[in-house]
Amino acid sequence: MADSVVTVNDVNILYVILENKMTQNQKPLHCNITVTAPASACQLLAETSGLPKGRIKDAMIKGAVWLKREGKKERRLRKAKYALQAGDFLQLFYDPQILSQNAPEPFCIEETADYSIWFKPPWLLSQGSRYGDHCSLLRIAEKNNRDINYKLIHRLDREASGLMILAHHSKAAHLLSELFQENKILKRYFAEVWGTPAIANNGLKLTAALDEKTACTEILSLIPGESKESSILDIRLHSGRLHQIRRHLADWGHSVLGDPEYGNKGKHKKGAELRLCAWQLSFLSPFDKKEKYYQISQRFLPGYFKSVLKEIKANPKTL
DSSP: OOSSOEEEEEEOSSOOOOTTHHHHTTSOEEEEEEOOSOEEHHHHHHHHHOOOHHHHHHHHHTTOEEEEOTTSOOEEOOOTTOEEOTTOEEEEEEOHHHHTOOOOOOEEEEEOSSEEEEEEOTTOBSSOBTTBOTTBHHHHHHHHOTTSOOEEOOOOOTTOEEEEEEESSHHHHHHHHHHHHTTOEEEEEEEEEESOOOOBTTBEEEOOOBTTBOOOEEEEEEEEOSSTTEEEEEEEESSOOTTHHHHHHHHHTOOBTTOTTTSOTTTOOTTOOOOEEEEEEEEEOTTTOOEEEEEOOTTTSOGGGTTTGGGSOSOOOOO
């Protein structure tokens, strides 16, 4: 058994006794349960894992329990008294550190029948993980309006902030996803980086392949940063590879301030905010065939980027 994770696989008994239970329960716990007879979800999970029912209910509400029933798609199970059937496969991904986290509040900037535009603050996930979704934009949107079937079509890094689009139905998700795939949505970011890179008047493109796929990060302009050691870049993203901006800038020798993964390890402070913000989205709407332009307002723009908008030659419309 690993030091950090307690795993219970394919449990067909009522009780599992965990050695040194009080200590083990503070660690991540993973249970795989094959249901052999009708049972209540919360009751079976509590008996199997050794966790109190209160913790099980909390984990279920926060999206850490998954159900797979034959012939149906796997889904999160949130109802404590849900009636399980023989043959159901139940999984608990219990991590007390994740479940104890509080979600920073996002804000819906505009809502249409087909999609909505949201401001995602730093430290909020775009979507959940196996261990829960209570700290994700998608789940918070679902709880705010249960009449809309929100669909995630793109992501922002957890540490980053900025504008995101959520589709409201499957057709909208398909049409908007096509725009992203065909690079028909203009996406601009502010990034504060270490150093003062040399950039020509007509900008600069970073085109190194990432994960064996083409990638293009265009730097449009440079503005002095908060200190002499940093600069703020206005960036247009032409593709959407994993951590593309952060990786391209780090490989270029000018990593993003606050980047815990690709940044300067000696200068990075633990828990520092990643200085990367998606500040503008624009596209031709596939729904009403009109140009849409969304720009972050001063209200939501992180403080260290507020003065930058005045120096950026962009459409002056703000939300």
